[in-house]
Amino acid sequence: MLRRAAVAGQCEPSAKSGDSCHWPAAATEGKLATVAFRSNPSLATGTAESDFRQLGSVTLAGHTLRPAPSGYLMNTSAELLKELRIDRKAPPAPPPSRRGLWTGLAIAVVVALLVGAGWFLFGRDKAIEVSIAPTAAIGSGGASASVLDASGYVVARRMATVSSKITGRVKEVLIEEGQRVEEGQVMARLDPVDADAQRRLYTSQLSASRSQVDGVQAQLREAEANATRLGSLVKQQLVAKSQYDQAIAQRDSLRAQLVSSQRNVQVAQDQLNIAGDQVDNTIVRAPFAGVVIAKAAQPGEIVSPLSAGGGFTRTGIGTIVDMDSLEVEVEVGEQFIGRVQPKMPIEATLNAYQDWKIPGEVIAIIPTADRSKATVKVRVALDTKDARIVPDMGVKVSFLEAAKPAGAEKKNEGVRAPAAAIASRGDADVVFVVGDEDTVEQRSVKLGREMGEDRQVLQGLSAGESVVLNPPDELQDGMKVKMAEDAAE
Numbered sequence: 001m002l003r004r005a006a007v008a009g010q011c012e013p014s015a016k017s018g019d020s021c022h023w024p025a026a027a028t029e030g031k032l033a034t035v036a037f038r039s040n041p042s043l044a045t046g047t048a049e050s051d052f053r054q055l056g057s058v059t060l061a062g063h064t065l066r067p068a069p070s071g072y073l074m075n076t077s078a079e080l081l082k083e084l085r086i087d088r089k090a091p092p093a094p095p096p097s098r099r100g101l102w103t104g105l106a107i108a109v110v111v112a113l114l115v116g117a118g119w120f121l122f123g124r125d126k127a128i129e130v131s132i133a134p135t136a137a138i139g140s141g142g143a144s145a146s147v148l149d150a151s152g153y154v155v156a157r158r159m160a161t162v163s164s165k166i167t168g169r170v171k172e173v174l175i176e177e178g179q180r181v182e183e184g185q186v187m188a189r190l191d192p193v194d195a196d197a198q199r200r201l202y203t204s205q206l207s208a209s210r211s212q213v214d215g216v217q218a219q220l221r222e223a224e225a226n227a228t229r230l231g232s233l234v235k236q237q238l239v240a241k242s243q244y245d246q247a248i249a250q251r252d253s254l255r256a257q258l259v260s261s262q263r264n265v266q267v268a269q270d271q272l273n274i275a276g277d278q279v280d281n282t283i284v285r286a287p288f289a290g291v292v293i294a295k296a297a298q299p300g301e302i303v304s305p306l307s308a309g310g311g312f313t314r315t316g317i318g319t320i321v322d323m324d325s326l327e328v329e330v331e332v333g334e335q336f337i338g339r340v341q342p343k344m345p346i347e348a349t350l351n352a353y354q355d356w357k358i359p360g361e362v363i364a365i366i367p368t369a370d371r372s373k374a375t376v377k378v379r380v381a382l383d384t385k386d387a388r389i390v391p392d393m394g395v396k397v398s399f400l401e402a403a404k405p406a407g408a409e410k411k412n413e414g415v416r417a418p419a420a421a422i423a424s425r426g427d428a429d430v431v432f433v434v435g436d437e438d439t440v441e442q443r444s445v446k447l448g449r450e451m452g453e454d455r456q457v458l459q460g461l462s463a464g465e466s467v468v469l470n471p472p473d474e475l476q477d478g479m480k481v482k483m484a485e486d487a488a489e
Helices: 048-055 072-083 099-123 193-235 241-281 334-339 484-488
Strands: 002-009 031-038 058-060 063-065 128-134 146-156 159-162 168-173 186-190 283-285 290-295 318-321 326-333 345-350 357-370 375-382 394-400 415-418 423-425 428-434 440-444 446-451 454-459 466-469 481-483
Touching (some): 146 334, 146 375, 159 290, 326 334, 326 357, 326 394, 334 375, 345 375, 415 466
Antiparallel strands (some): 002 031, 058 063, 128 466, 146 394, 159 318, 290 318, 326 375, 345 394, 357 375, 415 454, 423 428, 428 440, 428 466
């Protein structure tokens, strides 16, 4: 058992550690010391003083202390009790200061407020830049569903670069780009100088041929009359038969000359007609009704139906397109061509007018494949004729299933959403829907079939809602977003 006892004593100033000191050498200089000692169990009921005395000595701070005479401890304790009296006249000691504690608490509160305000002002309103796209309903009941989506271009089945039939110098051009022309309308005129000269020559030749015919006809009439007269005289044996034979030969010769002259007249007439056509060929007319999409020649330039191999000869006046012959050529992958059939309904969407759905049908599947692209061309006719549809426009074509009967049971086909909007969070497929105040809501969705670049969403989305495309990994439910175009500004 450890016991503590109060001891009083003093060592000489010259005493060293390990020396024995007796106490009290001077009662007024004595000091109390509390020493620990292990008392004998047999002394457990004794007083501290008696236990300490039985120990004989104790080492304190390197000095050996021996017990003081009997009664010294009691006297010393009495003196100590006097020192413990409270002096009520002295001012009370001030309580321990808590100023430092309150200061620390105030600093902590200020820091917390600053952090919260910074998040509210900067972090809360910091939006992630994203791109969004709307969802669309998939037709149900009597509507048709898309089985394949493909891209193509608007082409014209009737498009021509109009040129002259002859080589000549352009005198005037009467068309401009974007102008509509009718069949037979004059587009340009060439200088007709050479053609007019040729026509005048053939006109003169025709006149000469006709004059020759008139002369031969006159000679023929005379020869026929002479032969008739000599014939009657021969019967009367008034003239020799040789004269009559000579008259007959003259008559037949003139008849042959008349036929030849008449043929010359016909040749001259044909040549004149050709010369007239040459003159007419100096006028360039539209072969069919359409719209001018290109103007290729200017007055003063030489045009020719054949290329001269140089850069100074034009081969055409302009290009016109029959807008009623517009259709769509679509390239379908070889692995999907089995889904396309002639007369199959389609729905076309021009890249320039995303909200405009144009109905149509498949005309034919061109029986050839592109080896480099592994695609097959499909011709598609558009039911709508509109001035907004122009050649070489990009178009997206959705090949549709046959419409269901009117009395067929309607089935919810869900909505159509871009495949890029589908993200994975854990084991679930989710989308981020843009709501009020440009905040996003994370929703789990149930996916259906693939629809080209889109996906069928059976559950979790409604038609008309906007979803985030390619959502970043840091995007979470309830965060604010901003459109990509807004960020560009």
